[in-house]
Amino acid sequence: MADWFSRRQFLINAGLAGLALKSPSLFANTSGTPSLSPIMRRIPGANESIPAIGMGTWITFNVGGDEQLVAQRTRVLKTFFDLGGTVVDGSPMYGTAADVIGEALDSLDAHDRIFAATKIWTGDESETRQEAARSGRRWGLDQFDLLQVHNLLGWQGHLETLKQMKANGDVRYIGITTSHGRRHREFAQIMEREPLDFVQLTYNVLDREVEDRLLPLARERGIGVIVNRPFQGGSLFRRFQSEPLPGWAGEAGVSNWAEFFLKFIISHPAVTCAIPATSKVEHMKENMGALYGALPDADQRQRMADYVGSL
């Protein structure tokens, strides 16, 4: 990532300058001085940091061969990169999303700006390498930064191959995923035994089960945590967007509901990155606002959860 840092930083700053002009309060931290550096998180056990807000692609990037929508999603991805994002999460399960990411990366000439994370999603445990290669062709990448076993499907066989692939330098990081609170007991057992770089799981201001076991375990074992469904698939907005933000939101570094939901997540000390999905440039701008400014402390996090619980 070092080679492109200066070009990238320039683009980020250019994008931020635009956003700051549009919304001067967006990047004001609690001390009132503007903060233009993105919130980065170190990958445990690695000498590398990634931005704490990434991007998911389930549903939002599955637009098939619709050129008009591919161009629109390309603008969403461009906004994401321009505002400092790098981590993009996909899966062969997401229909044409992989092809759309590939096309968007081509037209943005942005293959070197992405931290590419996809999944192995096949019950055939001998297909790990082939599926990774197929995904690589669709994304237009020689290699992924992170390969994860999707929803633990065939995890024993896949994980063995992924460990070999990592040892051979065919992938940089490996992991497993779950969502919706499924199979947490088995998930924890794998986290205890296997040399994982990342786990991906569901965590948001309403779904907090992982705080009890999985998040502490990730810290203990030095495993990075990617958080999926940060908006509970969008239902958090449907439920709460019509409500006012609490009066103290500004103190917690929050200026809209997207930041409220995302900052709650990334301020947990075990969390490396949250991956909200969106099909809209405006929403992407809101979501990327959470990558900047102050983060809530432990007390404020509790108040955030209590506030949402009271609505």
Next chain:
Amino acid sequence: MSGADWLSYSLQDFVMFGPQVFLRLFVRINQDLWPWQVLAVVAAIGIPVLLFRQKRFERRLAVGLMAVAWAVSGYGFLVGYFGPINWPAVWFGWAFVAQGVLLAAAMFSGGVREAALPSGRFVALWLIVVCGLPWLAVAESGQWQALALFGIAPGTTAAAGALIVAVITGPWRWLYLPLLVLWSLFSAAMFWVLQAWWLLVAPMATLFLVGAGSWLSPRTAQSPD
């Protein structure tokens, strides 16, 4: 997977695309097919006319056109356009093609009523379907280019195809019914998740028309033969 895991799945988890992408399929196929839609409109109007004619050949042509409509909307819309963003659509697409083949086979094997259809009610319902249902996608998307025409869009085609039950006889009818019911349930569930309320009318109409088609069929309709 444990029972508790299965319980954590909802209909939502199985719909892998958004409403905007789905509605754009109608716009895209109309743009790509232009001006061949004219043939679909001619077929939609021609089928009830031909079913009323006295010549056997003309009535067979009507059923043949319906068979082609099943196959074209299945292969064109479902396999070609919808399939890439939603895998089950491909299976339904091939099932639509098979339904067309089934109808053609019924026609050549005595499974289709040979006498002219006497019912003006059939024509009225048919016209409501082929002229009314195409506008549901327009109402939902706000774009007239999304017109879901008979013979191109699967929902309108299936609803019209449900009325054709009226001319299918014997065991052929039982072979013809399952796809109508399965497609209606599948598309209703999908539109429910997408919250595409206008589109929900099409599967509900299809189920109603299966009943209407049976009611208008030779056993209940008074045949002049």
